[in-house]
Amino acid sequence: xxxxxGDVANAQLRIxxxxxxxxxxxxxxxxxxxxxxxxxxxxxxxxxxxxxxxPQHSGNEQFRTRFQRESHAAAVxxxxxxxxxHDWGEVDGNLFIDMRLVRGQNLHELxxxxxxxxARAASIVVQVAAALDAAHQAGLIHRDVKxxxxxxxxADFAYLVDFGIAEGxxxxxxxxxxxxxxxxxxxxxxxxxxxxATPAVDVYSLACVLYEALTGDRPFPANTVSQVIAAHxxxxxPRPSAVNxxxxxxxxxxxxxxxxxxxxxxxxxxxxxxxAAERALRNDSFSRPSSGPMTAASAPTMHANVPPxxxxxxxxxxxxxxxxxxxxxxSAAPNASRPWLIPTIIAVAVxxxxxxxxxxxxxxxxxxxxxxxxxxxxxxxxxxxxxPSQSNPAPAPNQAPSPPPLIPxxxxxxxxxxxxNESCNAGLSLDGHTGFGTHSGRGSAETTCLFAGNVLTAYxxxxxxxxxxxxxxxxxxxxxxxxxxxxxxNGSNFVMQCAAFGSDGWITCTGGRNARVFIF
Numbered sequence: 377x378x379x380x381x382g383d384v385a386n387a388q389l390r391i392x393x394x395x396x397x398x399x400x401x402x403x404x405x406x407x408x409x410x411x412x413x414x415x416x417x418x419x420x421x422x423x424x425x426x427x428x429x430x431p432q433h434s435g436n437e438q439f440r441t442r443f444q445r446e447s448h449a450a451a452v453x454x455x456x457x458x459x460x461x462h463d464w465g466e467v468d469g470n471l472f473i474d475m476r477l478v479r480g481q482n483l484h485e486l487x488x489x490x491x492x493x494x495a496r497a498a499s500i501v502v503q504v505a506a507a508l509d510a511a512h513q514a515g516l517i518h519r520d521v522k523x524x525x526x527x528x529x530x531a532d533f534a535y536l537v538d539f540g541i542a543e544g545x546x547x548x549x550x551x552x553x554x555x556x557x558x559x560x561x562x563x564x565x566x567x568x569x570x571x572x573a574t575p576a577v578d579v580y581s582l583a584c585v586l587y588e589a590l591t592g593d594r595p596f597p598a599n600t601v602s603q604v605i606a607a608h609x610x611x612x613x614p615r616p617s618a619v620n621x622x623x624x625x626x627x628x629x630x631x632x633x634x635x636x637x638x639x640x641x642x643x644x645x646x647x648x649x650x651x652a653a654e655r656a657l658r659n660d661s662f663s664r665p666s667s668g669p670m671t672a673a674s675a676p677t678m679h680a681n682v683p684p685x686x687x688x689x690x691x692x693x694x695x696x697x698x699x700x701x702x703x704x705x706x707s708a709a710p711n712a713s714r715p716w717l718i719p720t721i722i723a724v725a726v727x728x729x730x731x732x733x734x735x736x737x738x739x740x741x742x743x744x745x746x747x748x749x750x751x752x753x754x755x756x757x758x759x760x761x762x763x764p765s766q767s768n769p770a771p772a773p774n775q776a777p778s779p780p781p782l783i784p785x786x787x788x789x790x791x792x793x794x795x796x797n798e799s800c801n802a803g804l805s806l807d808g809h810t811g812f813g814t815h816s817g818r819g820s821a822e823t824t825c826l827f828a829g830n831v832l833t834a835y836x837x838x839x840x841x842x843x844x845x846x847x848x849x850x851x852x853x854x855x856x857x858x859x860x861x862x863x864x865x866n867g868s869n870f871v872m873q874c875a876a877f878g879s880d881g882w883i884t885c886t887g888g889r890n891a892r893v894f895i896f
Contacts, residue, residue, distance in 0.1 A: 387403050387406060387411045387413075388403060390403075390411075390413065390428075391403060391413075395415070395426070395428065395470075395472070396465075396467035396468075396472070397417060397418050397419045398415040398416065398417055398424075398426055398472075398474075399415060399416040399418060400413050400414075400415050400426070401413065401414040401415055401416060401423070402414045407538065410427055410428050410429040410430045410443070411427070411428055411430065412425055412426070412427045413426045413427075414426075417462075417474065420462075423477050424462060424474050424475060424477050425459075425475045425477040425478070426473075426474055426475075427472060427473045427475065428470055428472045429443050429470055429471040429472070431469075435469075440471060443471045443473070444464075444471070447461060447464035447473045449511070449514075449516050449539040450473075450475075450539040451464070452514060453507075453510050453511060453514060453516075454510075454807045454808065455506060455507050455509075455510035455511075455807075456506075456830075456833050457503045457504065457506050457507035457533075457534060457535055457536055458507045458510065458511070458535065458536055458539075459475050459476050459478060459527070459535045459536075459537055460475065460476045461473060461475055462474040462475065462476065475537075478527050478529055478535055479529060479530070480528050480529035480530060480535075481527070481528060482523060482524050482525070482526060482527050482528070483500065483523035483524070483526040483527075483534075483585070483589065484522075484523035484524045486523075486528060487523060487588060487589065487592055490592050491590055491591050491592035491620055491623075492589045492590070492867075493867065494590060494623055494624060494627065494657060495657055495866050495867060496532065496589075496866070496867035496868075497586060497589035497590050497653075498586075498653040498654050498656070498657055499532065499534075499850050499866055499867050499869055500526065500528060500532070500534045501582060501585065501586045501589070501649070501650050501653050502647075502650035502651070502653065502654065502837060502850075503533070503534040503650075503837070504521070504526055504534055504536050504582060504585070504646070504650075505582060505646035505647045505649060505650035505837075506646075506647065506833075506837040507535070507536035508521070508536065508575070508578050508579075508582065508646035508647075509645055509646050509647045511539070511578075512575040512578070512645070516539070517573050517574070517575060517577065517578060518536070518539060518578050518581075519567075519573055519577060519578070520538060520559060520562075520581075521562060521578050521581035521582050521585060522559045522561070522562045522581065522584075522585065523585060523588060524559075525537050525538045526585070530855075530856055530868070531852040531853060531854070531855065531856055531869075532856065532867045532868030532869050533830075560601055560604045560605060560608075561584070561594045561595070561596070561604060562580075562584040562585065562594075562595075563577070563580075563581065563608060564577040564581065564608070564639070565580075565608050565609045566639060568605050568608065568609060574639060575645070576639035576640075577639075578646060579634060579642045579643055579645070579646050579649055580634065580635055580636075580639075580642060582634065582646055582649055583613075583630070583633075583634025583635045583642075583649060584635065586627075586630070586631060586634065586649070586653060587614060587616050587631050587635075590616040590620060590623045591616050591619040591620045591623070592620070595607075595613070595614050595631075595635065596608060596611060596614070609637075612632075613631055613632045613634075613635035613636070614631070615628040615631070615632075616628060616631055624656055624657065624659070626655070626656035626657075626659045627653065629652075629656075630649070630652045630653050630656050633649075633652070634649050647837070647840070650837075650838075651838065654838065783879075783881045784812045784896065785880070785881030785882060785896070786882075786896060787817065787819065787880070787881075787882040787894035787896050788819070788894075789801065789803060789817040789818060789819070789894060790817075790818040790819060790820060790821055790823070791818075794818065794821075794823065794824040794825050795822075795824055795854075796824050796825070796826065796854065798824065798825045798826070799825070800817060800818065800825035800829075802817075803815045803816060803817035803828075803894075803896070804816050804817065804825065804828055804829045804832060806833065806836060809836070812842065812896070813836075813841065813842030813883065813895055813896070814832075814836075815832070815895070815896050816828045816829065816831060816893055816894060816895050816896070817893070817894050817896070818892075818893070818894075819884065819885075819886075819892030819893055819894045820890050820891060820892040822888070822889060822890040822891055823891045823892055823893060824853075826853075827851065827853045827854065827870075827888075827891060827893065828893045828894075830851040830852050830853070831849060831851040831872055831874075831885050831893040831895070832893070832895055833851075834849045834850060834851040834852075834869075834872075835847070835849050835874060835883075835885070835895060838850075842883055842895060844875065844883070845875065846874070846875040847873075847874045847875065848871060848872070848874070849871075849872045849873075849874055849885060850866040850867075850869040850870070850872075851869055851870055851872055852868065852869050852870070853869075853870050853888065853891075856868040857869055857870045857871075857888070860888055860889050862889060863887065863888045863889055864887055870887050870888045870891065871887050872885040872886065872888070873885065873886055873887060874886075874895065881896070882894050882896035883895035
């Protein structure tokens, strides 16, 4: 404790002083490598977060290497959920890094008030997963994913911070006095064997974070480091629904696969883990109610006539619909004493078959007399539904009609300044992507450029591409969603309904209070 108090006292001495071109304003936080301050860049006239390596570590080559790696690793990443790096360098023998200052709390502080609602937990994990996927694509592994390194602002926009121990594929391991760098509570089993780190170690840590966000507890709470290590190596992944009965049981499979002992058994990417968490929310609407009371805030968001997106990853490593009962003999024994069961099943099947034939006959009889109708999905859009004809025959009963092709076109963008006095008349683009669906723009005067960009990023983070079928997107706005009357919210994020309507050659996303975003 005396050492920690001394470190805080030394950090406080910098407040009000000048460090190079920076005026130190206040102490934001402290970590194993150094201190983070709120500072004013006198040359650029902006307030920043300034991280300074502790003086006792400046002469240590390992720490210097790690600190420089953080600067370079984070600076090359252009993902919105990675805090941008402005500058880095050395002043009077002390290394520093200049970052964007983000106002908010880290996830560890948020969880001090108890577990998050499942929808909010899933949303934060999806955002962090996007940052990790970008890092992995650049050949970097974070290695220290934990609640303390996830900052959430007032709009529930999450940032992954502290790439100080990030390493590239094949890089040597950075250790200190034989102790692996990182937090034991979230470390993958293979890291305790000093095996080469792969993106799978970040997937494991993110699954641990998801568990803690859902329950408020670490996956393997223990009193000693040896107990934590033993649990990660040999204990089965914990079930969040067993700890917090408000958590849908579908999350158990997500955590189990994300925390699989063998890296090859985990999700193939952090984004896949995030998408599985979102599917767990949707799947819960068809499962049994939770044993705890469900409030409007804790209920999963469901929308009529909006099917879930196609599954790009397997649902879970152990699907609940194929798990055998605890005692197969016990579950099979009662049927053996019910000789009436099989004839009854056959009779019901015959009745259903005859009824289905009658429905098909009725459909065929009326197909040429059905009047043309329209379907209004809301928000002022009317989608025509053409009546079948000989030139456009009705699909077979077991064949879904194909959606009309999406012919790219420029949507009717709203120009001029938005409410924040910003202009994006030509639209916004998604970094690192080209082609249709990588641009967005304002579709209404109430929409800001910031929100149009966030919706585009959220759409790609959740689905990895565009499609004309209805999809639901959760995006952060300039203000928390709960402060906007009548808006549909997912935590502090706005729920946006996205689809291509009629013959439109673009995707229209609507929600909030008259907010409309075009993706084209």
